[in-house]
Amino acid sequence: xxxxxxxxxxxxxxxxxxxxxVVGLDPRWDKLPAGFRQDLADNYTVRAEAYEKFCRGVIDVxxxxxxxxxxxxxxxxxxxxxxxxxxxxxxNYAREKGQLVILDGKRNDIGxxxxxxxxxxxxxxxxxxxxxxxxxPYLGADSLEPFVEVAKESGAGxxxxxxxxxxxxxxxxxxxxxxQPLYRMVAxxxxxxxxxxxxxxxxxxxxxxxxxxxxxxxxxxxxAMPNSWFLVPGYGSQGGTAKxxxxxxxxxxxxxxxxxxxxxxxxxxxxxxxxxFGDSNWQDAVAAATEDMIAQLRAETAVGxx
Amino acid sequence: xxxxxxxxxxxxxxxxxxxxxVVGLDPRWDKLPAGFRQDLADNYTVRAEAYEKFCRGVIDVxxxxxxxxxxxxxxxxxxxxxxxxxxxxxxNYAREKGQLVILDGKRNDIGxxxxxxxxxxxxxxxxxxxxxxxxxPYLGADSLEPFVEVAKESGAGxxxxxxxxxxxxxxxxxxxxxxQPLYRMVAxxxxxxxxxxxxxxxxxxxxxxxxxxxxxxxxxxxxAMPNSWFLVPGYGSQGGTAKxxxxxxxxxxxxxxxxxxxxxxxxxxxxxxxxxFGDSNWQDAVAAATEDMIAQLRAETAVGxx
Numbered sequence: 144x145x146x147x148x149x150x151x152x153x154x155x156x157x158x159x160x161x162x163x164x165v166v167g168l169d170p171r172w173d174k175l176p177a178g179f180r181q182d183l184a185d186n187y188t189v190r191a192e193a194y195e196k197f198c199r200g201v202i203d204v205x206x207x208x209x210x211x212x213x214x215x216x217x218x219x220x221x222x223x224x225x226x227x228x229x230x231x232x233x234x235n236y237a238r239e240k241g242q243l244v245i246l247d248g249k250r251n252d253i254g255x256x257x258x259x260x261x262x263x264x265x266x267x268x269x270x271x272x273x274x275x276x277x278x279x280p281y282l283g284a285d286s287l288e289p290f291v292e293v294a295k296e297s298g299a300g301x302x303x304x305x306x307x308x309x310x311x312x313x314x315x316x317x318x319x320x321x322x323q324p325l326y327r328m329v330a331x332x333x334x335x336x337x338x339x340x341x342x343x344x345x346x347x348x349x350x351x352x353x354x355x356x357x358x359x360x361x362x363x364x365x366x367a368m369p370n371s372w373f374l375v376p377g378y379g380s381q382g383g384t385a386k387x388x389x390x391x392x393x394x395x396x397x398x399x400x401x402x403x404x405x406x407x408x409x410x411x412x413x414x415x416x417x418x419x420f421g422d423s424n425w426q427d428a429v430a431a432a433t434e435d436m437i438a439q440l441r442a443e444t445a446v447g448x449x
Numbered sequence: 450x451x452x453x454x455x456x457x458x459x460x461x462x463x464x465x466x467x468x469x470x471v472v473g474l475d476p477r478w479d480k481l482p483a484g485f486r487q488d489l490a491d492n493y494t495v496r497a498e499a500y501e502k503f504c505r506g507v508i509d510v511x512x513x514x515x516x517x518x519x520x521x522x523x524x525x526x527x528x529x530x531x532x533x534x535x536x537x538x539x540x541n542y543a544r545e546k547g548q549l550v551i552l553d554g555k556r557n558d559i560g561x562x563x564x565x566x567x568x569x570x571x572x573x574x575x576x577x578x579x580x581x582x583x584x585x586p587y588l589g590a591d592s593l594e595p596f597v598e599v600a601k602e603s604g605a606g607x608x609x610x611x612x613x614x615x616x617x618x619x620x621x622x623x624x625x626x627x628x629q630p631l632y633r634m635v636a637x638x639x640x641x642x643x644x645x646x647x648x649x650x651x652x653x654x655x656x657x658x659x660x661x662x663x664x665x666x667x668x669x670x671x672x673a674m675p676n677s678w679f680l681v682p683g684y685g686s687q688g689g690t691a692k693x694x695x696x697x698x699x700x701x702x703x704x705x706x707x708x709x710x711x712x713x714x715x716x717x718x719x720x721x722x723x724x725x726f727g728d729s730n731w732q733d734a735v736a737a738a739t740e741d742m743i744a745q746l747r748a749e750t751a752v753g754x755x
Contacts, residue, residue: 169562187576217562221569223576227533249557251585253615256475256523263527270493270529279557281587281610285617304587309559311591315634318626325624325631332620 147267147298149243149275153372154344154397156210156243161449162437163396165245165374166205167404168214168233170194174409176425191222195229199236201408204429206240208437211274213374213402216248234272245374245400246273249304250290251282258289265290266297275300277352277374280329281315291336291349300348300372305329306364308354308377326360330367337370346372346398353391355383355401362390365398373399379406379436385443396445407432453573453604455549455581459678460650460703462516462549467755468743469702471551471680472511473710474520474539476500480715482731497528501535505542507714510735512546514743517580519680519708522554540578551680551706552579555610556596557588564595571596572603581606583658583680586635587621597642597655606654606678611635612670614660614683632666636673643676652678652704659697661689661707668696671704679705685712685742691749702751713738 157163172180172190179193202212214237219230237244250260264271278290280303287303294301306316306326316326330351337347350372353364361375373391377383378401391399410416410432411425420428441447463469478486478496485499508518520543525536543550556566570577584596586609593609600607612622612632622632636657643653656678659670667681679697683689684707697705716722716738717731726734747753 171561171565215558215562215565217556217558217565217569221565221576223569224530224534224537226569228530231530249585249588250523251555251557252521252523253613253618255477256521259477259521259523259527263523263529263532270527279555279585279587281585281621282555282613282615283617283620283622285615285620307559307588307592309588309591311589312559314589314591314638315587315621315631316589318624318631318634320624320626325621328621328624 148342149294149298149300149348150340150346150372151342151344152274153210153243153300153400154346157397157400158449160208160210162209162440163400163446164209164433164436164440165211165213165400165402166201166209166407166433167247167402168198168201168212168408169404170197170218174412176411176422178422187222188225191219191225191229194219194222194226195232198233200426201429202237202240202242204426205433206237206242208433211243211245211400212237213245213247215404216246231271238267238272243274244272245275245302246271247277249277249279251279251286253282253286254289257286258293261290261293265293265299268297273299275302277302277304279304280332284332287332294348295340298348300350302350302352302374303329303333305333305351306353306357306360308356308381308383312354327367330364333371334368337368341370346370350374352376355387356381358387358390361388365390375399375401379403385439388440389444392445394445396447396449401440403436407436454648455600455604455606455654456646456652456678457648457650458580459516459549459606459706460652463703463706464755466514466516468515468746469706469752470515470739470742470746471517471519471706471708472507472515472713472739473553473708474504474507474518474714475710476503476524480718482717482728484728493528494531497525497531497535500525500528500532501538504539506732507735508543508546508548510732511713511739512543512548514739517549517551517706518543519551519553521710522552537577544573544578549580550578551581551608552577553583555583555585557585557592559588559592560595563592564599567596567599571599571605574603579605581608583608583610585610590638593638600654601646604654606656608656608658608680609635609639611639611657612659612663612666614662614687614689618660633673636670639677640674643674647676652676656680658682661693662687664693664696667694671696681705681707685709691745694746695750698751700751702753702755707746709742713742
């Protein structure tokens, strides 16, 4: 039996698809195509079922095209326990369709509590069965270690928040410590853990979240964490372009996956697709937006060499 | 109709109970009293049902004694969707028994994603119905604002991680920025938000997590956030004593709630209670441990003046 290794699996999936696009599954009630919305928005069980159906529909379109999907737990949790049932079903469906599942939960806690999150989420043998999970570092290295330990055991991956895409992320992350921004301390931790989880692809299972909205920092952090996968949010709706992500990749086009949520799953509402597709052909809009993003990344970055 | 205000409700509940003890609901399979464990630990639905039954049993004992309970989401999430059903049931049960429910999820995200967490969890009108939620600040002020806005609308509360109880918390939190530790920047944010959510009790709805394991910082942060409730972890199992928490309180014994999880809910395994109670009388052990903690806080801190 070949043991799972998230870093290698992601490299294989990106290579096979010849693109690094991650489709973010962020269902929002007021943006769903008309056919999904009923007059029962305050019934969270109905809402959760609509989210599940919609996300399955997205996965049907993108699974043949991209290596991974990234469900955002918040939108499922917002629907209460029914939402979590929907999330589990969506994750299972994505796996059945051959997708890697990067769960965006930004979980964080200490000691055995962090370990409980890790054991629940990480690895295909876990109850949730995520291939990777995003985690938040404010509680320090001893809060990240339980996640790293379980990731090693299970072959799953982690993406630690390093430099986030939001305008206010710098409040703590950019503070200067001995002449270096705080986020470099987190990057150093990620780089160290990467050394202990290196795969045959040259990439590790402990990665970093680095926003597309800060291209200079992307370049700086690429050097600081040469063996770590980057999960890059901020593309599209948040203003990041394909060119902005160029420094996230190594010379072969590996090393980063670029997330797009709203810009793909709600493409039917974007001016450039609305007239061509509209609500009733929303899945065609998803396909077109995905293919356009792939083409942009292949044109503007080393992804073209994949 | 009187609008809810978490800061005032917590002050009223602490005053009514004459103590600031928060009982942490951290169910762990291997620590449950023997009667709860079956040979089905790998069936997460069975496990979740046992957690729910156990937590209800804890609430039955502590609801007449203390102002609030703090379910730790991680242990419920570890059981998958069934665990989240159990969590919702436990939260409902605690509210029915008159407890304030502080949900320990350490959630964090940006923009409308943070808002989704906030709308899902905050306030008795929300689907989860928590009175307060713990949140994590690494993503900066614009990631905390959506939580604060929803808390204001709903009358619910927040506890922002400022200075945590774990040994490694200092990795980021203690870094010096212009001569002050990083956690003071978070404290300043909490203090500012407290000014805009002040209640008639003099306390706000935006509080801070400050560990009992750092008594000097507790005193320093009490001055820095004079109108903010502190949620103090680290008592008991993590080494914090009643005396260590003394500086968390104002002169009237208000301003802080002290959490104890394992030390109370698994008191039947502690040497000082095991022989008196044992597994079969675990609820009596919970009562004794709660009463002993209340007595210690009343003897060693301003809580005695309540």
